[in-house]
Amino acid sequence: MATKGPINDPMIDPRTGEYAVIAPGHNFKSVTQKIAGIVLTSNTPLGWFFGLLVASGFVTGLVIGLTWLVLKGVGIWGVTIPGAWGFAIINFVWWIGIGHAGTLISAILLLFKQTWRNSINRFAEAMTIFAVVCAGMFPLIHVGRPWLGYWLFPYPNTMNVWPQFRSPLAWDVFAVSTYATISVVFWYIGMIPDFGTLRDRAQLPLAKYFYGILSLGWRGSTRHWIRYESASLLLAGLSTPLVLSVHTVISFDFAVAALPGWHTTIFPPYFVAGAIYSGFAMVITLAIPIRKFYHLEDLVTLRHLDNMAKVMLGTGLIVGYGYGMEVFMAWYSASHWEWFMMWNRMFGPMGWAYGILILTNLAIPLTTLWSRKLRVNVAFLFVLSFIINTGMWFERFVIVVTSLYRDFLPSSWGTYRATRWDYIIYVGTLGLFTFLFFLFVRFLPMIPMNEIRMMLPQTKVTRGGATAEQVSEESA
Amino acid sequence: MPPREGIYGLLAEFNTPSELVHATEAAHSAGYRRMECYTPYPVEEAASALHFHKTRVPLVCLLGGVIGVTTAFMMQTWVAVWAYPLNIGGRPLFSWPAFIIPAYEWTILFAGLSAAFGMIALNGLPQLYHPVFNAPNFRSGATTDKFFLCLEAADPKFSVTETRAFLEQFSAVSVVEVDH
DSSP, rough: OTTTSOOTTTTTTTTTTTHHHHHHHHHHHHHHHHHHHHHHHHHHHHHHHHHHHHHHHHHHHHHHHHHHHHOGGGGGGOOOSOOOOOOHHHHHHHHHHHHHHHIIIIIIIHTTTOOGGTHHHHHHHHHHHHHHHHHHHHHHHHHHHHHGGGSOOOOOOTTTTOOOOTTHHHHHHHHHHHHHHHHHHOOOOOOOHHHHHHHHHHHSHHHHHHHHTTTTTTTOOOHHHHHHHHHHHHHHHHHHHHHHHHHHHHHHHOOOOTOTTTTTTHHHHHHHHHHHHHHHHHHHHHHHHHHTTTTTTSSHHHHHHHHHHHHHHHHHHHHHHHHHHHHHHHHHHHHHEEEEHHHHHHHHHHHHHHHHIIIIIIIHHHHTTHHHHHHOOOHHHHHHHHHHHHHHHHHHHHHHHHHHHHHOGGGOOOOOOHHHHHHHHHHHHHHHHHHHHHHHHHHOOOHHHHHHHHTTTGGOOOTTTOOHHHHHHHOO | OOOOSSSEEEEESSSSHHHHHHHHHHHHHHTOSEEEEEEOOHHHHHHHHHTTTOSSHHHHHHHHHHHHHHHHHHHHHHIIISSSSSSSSOOOOOOOHHHHHHHHHHHHHHHHHHHHHHHHHTTTTTOOOOGGGGSTTTHHTTTTTTTTEEEEETTTTHHHHHHHHHHTTOOEEEEEEOOO
């Protein structure tokens, strides 16, 4: 490995040939200043205002779309019989899948002691939460009367009506609400020590007050830290099965239905892998402009991009296996309807969608990601992450639409066509996601300072009480 | 409650975690018990020096999980069998495999919330006021790059002059009195 890449690149460790996790030359103070400075500066970059303005435009579109939906009902969408499920479920599954990489980075990589996660976990978690916000909106609005959405929850009511716990849609309520709650709690718990730092460094009284309240009075006591680390590990341990279960439950929405193209046992693992695939693509989509804009190349290094690209390669291969297995099982099951569905999916009137899916999800990423040169090529990765996100959206589209619009009886065949309101609401959620993300990078620490500190050479405790000079000599 | 008058303790500031751990170990072997380290990130060696090992957070988390799974499973059984029985394709009312999924989710929900809020409660947070914040140098470094050891006045071995002399033999940047 040591022979690859430019030899005199300061980011490459000459001994191992690996990229450095964070650039050398940082100390506790410089890291804190860099990250806290983004939040505490009184000079908001002009680009931030511009981005927020553009995102607000899309959010306005979303508000208009939702208002019209509430006034007119779901008839303004393209859903009809037989295509009774459309953009709402496609977007729901796509958005929640995007969120999964955040939990994976913050939980699974923490358990595996992958320290490279530390630079990217905070904004990946933020991405999770905002993606769940966008995702959760769709099941709520697709019921037609969103103001009665609370009927989905089990609560004692005067009608004596309770949810139907044998239904996958009731499982969704439990899975998604748990996922949202635990993600928010994990995210907040992770930020408490950083809020303490921001409180102590803030100059404006309002900022002192705001971060002071959020920090809960955190003072970095060692006994607190030990309980804190214990709670973090437990939350990570709980989030790991949670993230796998959430997308498994969502795949049950399909797999429990006795419909060709949905009723397959490959769905749970294949959905989870696809979710992580698109989630990492979204982390890359976000990380590349942010590190460029805020000059965070020292902390979010090429090593991070390389590792994330490797995860995408791995999950992409699982997704590819899933596609292959779907076709194989359709043929091997010798079920007439199953094989017709698959043939129609690949070569029928909606075959173009399957073609896009194969091209963007398999052909382009899985041929290029093998090359390390391309994995650390920032511009290429940025474009590729868009391609993969498009591909994953088309995967959901293909699964939902091509299984529904031509089912068992040719007499009941129809088609599905999304309306302008479908597009307005979908694009609106993209705007909402961006809008929330802009607020996040301005007001919250987007890289966990306390975790970055632990990766510095000065962190090491040496016996006999070494002084600062000795440590810096040793690390040099 | 420790007495409110007088000083809270003596706070020594260090530049490196190693110096802090060394001083803490020495303070423990000198017989001090009421003391605390303050660091900008978790220093496990400091916890060992304080002889603080066990937290009750995992226990709280476990209890939360057990309550979650029991609540969810019993609730679903009660709803499906007694409160609102529905005949779905002739399936048994007590169709327990379907109940596992919400029960599983609530196990995680309750356990996770218990771990998070249990940690906050066991730490005595939120506590917006604490005497160490009164030290002039604490807030400029404790959450950024400095390491503090506080020997508290509530310790029977504490004496302003002797404890100060004890702390000053280590390479502390400063030793300051902390008011209540």
